[in-house]
Amino acid sequence: IRECVLPRRGPCGSVMLLGDSGVGKTCFLIQFKDGAFLSGTFIATVGIDFRNKVVTVDGMRVKLQIWDTAGQERFRSVTHAYYRDAQALLLLYDITNKASFDNIRVGPPFPWLLPTHSPGRADVSNERVISSEDGETLAREYGVPFMETSAKTGMNVELAFLAIAKELKYRAGRQANEPSFQLRDYVESQKKRPSCCSFL
Numbered sequence: 001i002r003e004c005v006l007p008r009r010g011p012c013g014s015v016m017l018l019g020d021s022g023v024g025k026t027c028f029l030i031q032f033k034d035g036a037f038l039s040g041t042f043i044a045t046v047g048i049d050f051r052n053k054v055v056t057v058d059g060m061r062v063k064l065q066i067w068d069t070a071g072q073e074r075f076r077s078v079t080h081a082y083y084r085d086a087q088a089l090l091l092l093y094d095i096t097n098k099a100s101f102d103n104i105r106v107g108p109p110f111p112w113l114l115p116t117h118s119p120g121r122a123d124v125s126n127e128r129v130i131s132s133e134d135g136e137t138l139a140r141e142y143g144v145p146f147m148e149t150s151a152k153t154g155m156n157v158e159l160a161f162l163a164i165a166k167e168l169k170y171r172a173g174r175q176a177n178e179p180s181f182q183l184r185d186y187v188e189s190q191k192k193r194p195s196c197c198s199f200l
């Protein structure tokens with residue numbers, strides 16, 4: 001079940017959404033998959049779940065198998081079992097919840113992974129306790145791309161997955177004359193920044 005089933009052509013990769021319970025992982029996935037925001041009652045994910053989505057980057061189909069993990073501590077051992085098979089990790093924290101930021105850690109046992117820090121809820125800026133600079137500093141420490149996202153407004157949600165798909169396509173085989181793909185530069189050039197008044 002963990003293996004990507006290849007589409008007729010093009011690369012495939014698995015992406016894991018990680019972060020504390022309630023940071024917005026399920027909403028992030030639903031926003032990308034269906035373009036909708038799940039508001040209202042919060043239903044915690046039990047164990048692990050996945051959705052597939054095929055995206056087209058630079059004329060090539062790339063299949064993403066996106067794993068939504070449970071943030072609750074009691075499911076930690078289940079979700080840990082899946083890390084080693086992931087090509088990319090999206091680490092989410094809630095900018096209004098310091099503990100969720102402090103719990104973001106990516107250790108050296110997985111140097112082949114491609115984490116992206118994607119703080120959830122960048123729209124609730126008036127309750128913010130973790131500044132953009134705090135996030136950028138942590139991302140620099142790990143050498144990973146950084147962008148603030150919102151499942152509610154959709155800000156940067158698609159970009160996170162498209163950037164991963166581009167990286168997977170690039171890894172799958174570079175065409176002659178194709179310039180090398182620099183993930184962090186791409187993210188920096190494409191990402192939207194939350195404005196001072198983006199409380200929605």
Ligand SMILES: Nc1nc2c(ncn2[C@@H]2O[C@H](COP(=O)(O)OP(=O)(O)OP(=O)(O)O)[C@@H](O)[C@H]2O)c(=O)[nH]1
Nearest residue numbers: 021022023024025026027044045071121150151152
């Ligand atoms: N304002 C705002 N609320 C959000 C956003 N993303 C999620 N939420 C809310 O946060 C709550 C938790 O969202 P989930 O996506 O279920 O959280 P989760 O990280 O999947 O939680 P677990 O399944 O327990 O790991 C829900 O009530 C959402 O409506 C966002 O971008 N902005």
